[in-house]
Amino acid sequence: xxxxxxxxxxxxxxxxxxxxxxxxxxxxxxxxxxSKGALGISDDEIRASLEGAQLKQQRExxxxxxxxxxxxxxxxxxxxxxxxxxHWSEHCNEMIHRVCTLYPENFVGxxxxxxxxxxxxxxxxxxxxxxxxxxxxxxxxxxxDTSGGYWKDPPLTDKxxxxxxxxxxxxxxxxxxxVSASCNPAFHGTGAHYINGDTTAFMQFITGDLxxxxxxxxxxxxxxxxxxxxxxxxxxxxxxxxxxxPLKELLLNNVYFDTCVYHxxxxxLLLKVIPADNILFASEMVGAVKGVDPETGxxxxxxxxxxxxAKGLSKEDKEKIFQGNARRVYKRLAKRAASAVR
Numbered sequence: 001x002x003x004x005x006x007x008x009x010x011x012x013x014x015x016x017x018x019x020x021x022x023x024x025x026x027x028x029x030x031x032x033x034x035s036k037g038a039l040g041i042s043d044d045e046i047r048a049s050l051e052g053a054q055l056k057q058q059r060e061x062x063x064x065x066x067x068x069x070x071x072x073x074x075x076x077x078x079x080x081x082x083x084x085x086x087h088w089s090e091h092c093n094e095m096i097h098r099v100c101t102l103y104p105e106n107f108v109g110x111x112x113x114x115x116x117x118x119x120x121x122x123x124x125x126x127x128x129x130x131x132x133x134x135x136x137x138x139x140x141x142x143x144x145d146t147s148g149g150y151w152k153d154p155p156l157t158d159k160x161x162x163x164x165x166x167x168x169x170x171x172x173x174x175x176x177x178x179v180s181a182s183c184n185p186a187f188h189g190t191g192a193h194y195i196n197g198d199t200t201a202f203m204q205f206i207t208g209d210l211x212x213x214x215x216x217x218x219x220x221x222x223x224x225x226x227x228x229x230x231x232x233x234x235x236x237x238x239x240x241x242x243x244x245x246p247l248k249e250l251l252l253n254n255v256y257f258d259t260c261v262y263h264x265x266x267x268x269l270l271l272k273v274i275p276a277d278n279i280l281f282a283s284e285m286v287g288a289v290k291g292v293d294p295e296t297g298x299x300x301x302x303x304x305x306x307x308x309x310a311k312g313l314s315k316e317d318k319e320k321i322f323q324g325n326a327r328r329v330y331k332r333l334a335k336r337a338a339s340a341v342r
Contacts, residue, residue: 001065002064002065002322003064003322003323003326003327003333004058004066004281004285005067005280005282005326005329005330006176006220006222006284007066007067007107007282007283008068008071008072008284008287009071009099010287011049011050012071013041013046013049015040016039016091017074019037019039023080023084034087035087036090036091039091041095043098043102046095046098046102050099053286054068054106054285054286057286062304063304065105066107066108067108067109067110067139067326068107068108069109069111069141070089070095070096070111070112070141072141072178072179073181074092074181075143075180076181077115077148078147078180080116081116086114086127088114089112089114090127093109093111093130093135096109096111096135096137108137108330108333109135109136110137110139110140110176111132111141112141113128113164114127115143115146117146117153118152120160120163121160121161121164122163122164124164125164128140128164128171129167129171132173132332133171136332137173137332138330138333139173139332140168140173140175140176142175142176142177142219144156144177144197145179145197145200146180148182148183148184148193149187150184155207156204156210157208157209169214174217174219175218177197177222178194178197178222179193194288198224198225198226198227198228199225199227199228202221202226202235202251202255205219205251206235206239206242206250207242207244210254214254215253215254217254218255218256219254219255219256220255220280220329221255221256222258222282223258223261223284224257224258224260224270225270225274232273235247248275252275252277255278256329257270257278257279257280258280259283259307260301261303261306264310266306268306268310271310276313276321277320277325278325279320279325280321280326281304281321281322281323281326283301283302284301286301287301289301307322
């Protein structure tokens with residue numbers, strides 16, 4: 001089995017985005033009382049949104065299961081207030097639940113958290129519990145920068161986040177560290193802000209003692225870890241200068257990287273620098289880069305080709321990357337599979 005740990009519902013029926021536009025427009029009316037309302041999306045519309053996109057690409061590229069979450073760019077936690085984010089997150093997560101109910105063999109859910117600038121992450125716990133306990137979700141996406149590119153929240157190692165981490169550990173679910181839209185004109189969303197977020201999160205982990213306090217907490221840093229693998233020597237050296245333990249000891253029992261890297265040399269570097277035990281297969285489809293690479297004739301985000309094409313990668317390590325590590329990090333995925341076998 002090949003498990004893709006990073007997929008977003010970027011092709012959701014138009015009613016979802018239309019609801020969001022109405023919600024944002026209503027923020028201008030001080031007299032408007034926010035309400036969640038309904039989307040009015042049928043099961044057939046959900047099927048149509050997937051059959052020509054994610055499901056088609058699963059079949060064509062030879063992947064089996066996608067760990068699926070709402071559109072990352074659409075989280076946009078900077079918009080509105082806590083209630084705005086809660087209603088929007090609930091709708092997005094319910095859409096993922098419907099997808100997973102319609103296609104239980106193809107998709108497993110991961111939730112969007114109702115984060116909001118300046119609001120304690122503790123307020124996200126009810127929605128996290130709902131998604132895990134009621135919907136069977138196996139993880140969440142955690143935005144380290146709810147301001148959208150201005151980095152106003154405390155670092156991920158700050159105790160401000162600890163109530164949420166306690167719940168993640170209790171529920172045995174990991175978090176993928178994933179920023180959302182950029183409001184900062186200096187940072188392109190998917191080309192700069194995403195990679196900045198990944199890299200910044202890793203450096204924050206180096207400087208704190210988070211995993212001393214939460215030894216079983218798991219994070220996935222997407223997009224191949226941002227700039228981290230390319231600058232592994234820099235981070236080893238910085239940790240050494242700061243009298244921190246070696247990175248393998250400090251972080252690699254808790255921090256993992258995915259394979260959303262869109263060329264062969266990038267994947268080769270990732271596999272050479274990061275231990276195979278810390279890499280999870282992912283493609284992000286349908287995500288940031290949808291086109292065909294003119295140098296290869298294949299889609300940039302067909303990342304399975306890169307892992308298959310990596311020279312010197314043992315069968316054992318390939319098995320870890322394609323499924324073993326995902327089962328180990330997403331413990332509820334392994335339990336779900338065991339339950340299905342029984």
